[in-house]
Amino acid sequence: TTPDLKEIHDFLVSLAFKAGDIITNAILDNNNSETGSKKNSADLVTEYDRAVENMISTSLKAKYPDYEFHGEETYDPTRPLTEAPTFIVDPIDGTINFIHSFPYACVSLGFAINRIPTVGVVYNPSTKTLYSAIKGQGAFRNQETRLPLKGDYVEPLSGLPNALVSIEWGSDRSGPNWETKVRTFEKLGQSKEDGGAMVRSFRSLGSAALNLCSVAEGTMDLYWEGGCWEWDVCAAWVILTEAGGIIVDGNPGGWEPSVDGRRYLAIRGAPEAGQKELVEEFWSYIQGRLEY
Ligand code: IPD
Numbered sequence: 001t002t003p004d005l006k007e008i009h010d011f012l013v014s015l016a017f018k019a020g021d022i023i024t025n026a027i028l029d030n031n032n033s034e035t036g037s038k039k040n041s042a043d044l045v046t047e048y049d050r051a052v053e054n055m056i057s058t059s060l061k062a063k064y065p066d067y068e069f070h071g072e073e074t075y076d077p078t079r080p081l082t083e084a085p086t087f088i089v090d091p092i093d094g095t096i097n098f099i100h101s102f103p104y105a106c107v108s109l110g111f112a113i114n115r116i117p118t119v120g121v122v123y124n125p126s127t128k129t130l131y132s133a134i135k136g137q138g139a140f141r142n143q144e145t146r147l148p149l150k151g152d153y154v155e156p157l158s159g160l161p162n163a164l165v166s167i168e169w170g171s172d173r174s175g176p177n178w179e180t181k182v183r184t185f186e187k188l189g190q191s192k193e194d195g196g197a198m199v200r201s202f203r204s205l206g207s208a209a210l211n212l213c214s215v216a217e218g219t220m221d222l223y224w225e226g227g228c229w230e231w232d233v234c235a236a237w238v239i240l241t242e243a244g245g246i247i248v249d250g251n252p253g254g255w256e257p258s259v260d261g262r263r264y265l266a267i268r269g270a271p272e273a274g275q276k277e278l279v280e281e282f283w284s285y286i287q288g289r290l291e292y
Pocket of ligand 1: 072090092093094095096168169170171205206207208209225227228229232
């Protein structure tokens with residue numbers, strides 16, 4: 001049977017609010033401490049990541065037993081993403097922020113068909129902001145305000161020197177990927193005279209999903225990251241593209257990114273924004289290639 005996208009959207013919204021309550025109460029009760037690290041002190045997990053994912057997967061499997069489920073905390077590398085209808089879920093995107101009570105973490109609930117992100121719901125319980133979209137039906141903030149937001153942002157982004165760029169450091173702090181990122185940050189920030197792009201500034205806020213939603217609503221102009229996963233981006237991918245933004249590979253030349261490609265470059269939409277030229281210009285500053 002063909003998935004009922006509106007019904008799926010509404011169900012994901014209800015789960016996002018439920019998950020948001022669990023997250024908010026954990027912070028209020030001071031229970032938001034780490035319970036383990038996966039790789040190092042920048043790659044953390046809490047009991048809430050697991051509890052929230054468990055609540056979401058149990059609910060989704062009960063209502064939609066025929067669809068696949070792909071979640072960060074139960075990820076099995078021997079079962080990669082397939083063409084089947086699949087829920088792609090990050091129970092807490094921005095786990096480090098959650099642990100530090102920095103109000104920039106969210107529940108990220110995506111649904112993909114044929115590996116194409118099709119429904120997306122992202123909810124930040126600290127600010128009570130909900131972003132959601134169904135492919136082909138527009139993107140919304142708090143279910144009523146259509147994205148992109150009207151306001152001065154809809155001015156075309158005239159070039160990288162006017163851009164507020166979202167980047168992330170990730171949890172790999174050595175090796176070629178680290179080198180590529182750090183050297184690229186340097187080039188992007190450097191003055192024109194010295195051969196750089198001189199972007200206006202960087203923000204590194206710690207949630208891939210919310211970074212993409214910020215690009216969708218126009219409070220951020222670009223977002224570049226290597227190393228995050230499909231559950232970090234699937235939901236917000238729909239929101240971004242429905243808001244007129246584009247997403248491509250984080251490596252130069254990749255015009256057809258895949259949701260599990262682990263390297264992403266997103267640019268906000270705007271009338272005659274010249275997004276493709278901006279993508280090429282941004283790519284030209286990347287120092288090396290991301291190997292994820
Ligand atoms: C992380 C966040 C972070 C990004 C990492 C992700 P998590 O997700 O999205 O911004 O830099 O790549 O893994 O671990 O908090 O769900």
